[in-house]
Structure formats: C-alpha cells, structure tokens
Amino acid sequence: MKNVGFIGWRGMVGSVLMQRMVEERDFDAIRPVFFSTSQLGQAAPSFGGTTGTLQDAYDLEALKALDIIVTCQGGDYTNEIYPKLRESGWQGYWIDAASSLRMKDDAIIILDPVNQGVITDGLNNGVKTFVGGNCTVSLMLMSLGGLFAQDLVEWVSVATYQAASGGGARHMRELLTQMGQLHQSVATELANPASAILDIERKVTELTRRRRTAGR
Numbered sequence: 001m002k003n004v005g006f007i008g009w010r011g012m013v014g015s016v017l018m019q020r021m022v023e024e025r026d027f028d029a030i031r032p033v034f035f036s037t038s039q040l041g042q043a044a045p046s047f048g049g050t051t052g053t054l055q056d057a058y059d060l061e062a063l064k065a066l067d068i069i070v071t072c073q074g075g076d077y078t079n080e081i082y083p084k085l086r087e088s089g090w091q092g093y094w095i096d097a098a099s100s101l102r103m104k105d106d107a108i109i110i111l112d113p114v115n116q117g118v119i120t121d122g123l124n125n126g127v128k129t130f131v132g133g134n135c136t137v138s139l140m141l142m143s144l145g146g147l148f149a150q151d152l153v154e155w156v157s158v159a160t161y162q163a164a165s166g167g168g169a170r171h172m173r174e175l176l177t178q179m180g181q182l183h184q185s186v187a188t189e190l191a192n193p194a195s196a197i198l199d200i201e202r203k204v205t206e207l208t209r210r211r212r213t214a215g216r
Helices: 012-023 060-064 077-087 113-126 135-149 169-185 187-191 197-214
Strands: 002-007 030-036 068-071 093-096 105-110 129-132
Touching: 012 169, 030 060, 030 187, 060 077, 060 093, 068 077, 077 093, 113 135, 135 169, 169 197
Parallel strands: 002 030, 002 068, 068 093, 093 129, 105 129
Antiparallel strands: none
16 A cells, blocks of 8 residues: 555545545545654544544655655645655655646646546656646537547637635634624624615725735
8 A cells, every 4th residue: 555645634625525535435445654744743534544644844854755645735845855855865646725736847737537547658758747627628628629639719808717726724713703803893884774785885895805915
C-alpha cells in the first residue's frame, strides 16, 4: 500500500474529498497520514478505520516519507513546501487543489472526464505533479468538452463571479456571521409588518458600507 499524506482535509474542498473517498472506500487501498498546520499531535480522523495523531504539515522529513501528497491547503502552503520538497530530491506524487502550479511545465491539470488520455500519458512519462483546474472552467469543459474535441467550438467568452465558497471554509463562516449580524440589525423592523422596506434597506446598506469602510 502507498503512504498517502493529506493536508487541508478539514477545509471546504478537503471535507468534500474526504466524504467522497469514504463513500468510494478509497481508504481501503492506502495508508493515510493526516497533517495539520495548527493542530499537530491531536487525534487524527479515523477514515478507513485507521487511527493515529496529526503530523506537522511543515515537517519536510515526514513529508518526504510519503509516496503521495494530497493537499487542499491553498496556494501559500504549496508555494512554501512544494519547492523545498522537490529540491530535497523527493520523487513522490503531488496532487494539489490550489492554482499555484497549474501553469508549471512539469504539472498536468487533471479533469479526467475530459483529459484522461493526457493524465495517463503523463503517468507513463513520469509526471509526478497533478493539479486541479479552475472550478468554473472545469464544469464548462465537462459539458462542452465533446464539442471542443470535435472542433465544433471556435471560441468561448466566459464571465463569472467569485463565490464565497471559493475562499474556503473560513470565508463561508465569515459570510454567515455577517449575514446574521445584518439580520439582527433590522430584526425589530422585520417583525413589524408596518415597517417600511426602504427604511430596512437603508439601515442594512448603511451597516454594510460602514463595515466595508472599517475593513479597508
């Protein structure tokens, strides 16, 4: 069995990954090692029935002992750790959800419903770095990939808005907290059917602008 390290498994992307791996029984085929940037030494999750403690995500020696590293920790972590690992001679597989390595010559963006052949060729040719694609582009290509393959699409213009979930679990918590604060600020008015909706809107807008100005 391969020793597989997981970093960033508690965040939004990592949590979904853990859920899917449990459902697919992927942990039955590997020896998982869980790392943390802030809670080393605490009990590790028991996915797949394994037990242990959380390891230090910045411990290069511990990371070098792994065959595969799966990280959902974000670009800052990748930028700090990945070069050091490669420079140390580590030859394992690095699988990353962050965007930091997408344009590197030695990395392949993975979207297997669309580019399974590219992934397979990369594995056969010794590629060891695989990176998740942009979420919006990935969804678009899964629906339009066949048309591109048949050369039926000349060009595509895409405009998207960044969702709070794109910033991870911390930003989602922050958004929900702010929503609760906005509701509390007008709770009395909302409970009064006779209150003017424009007065409620002005109060919410004023609070939003004040918080935005304070955050600059």
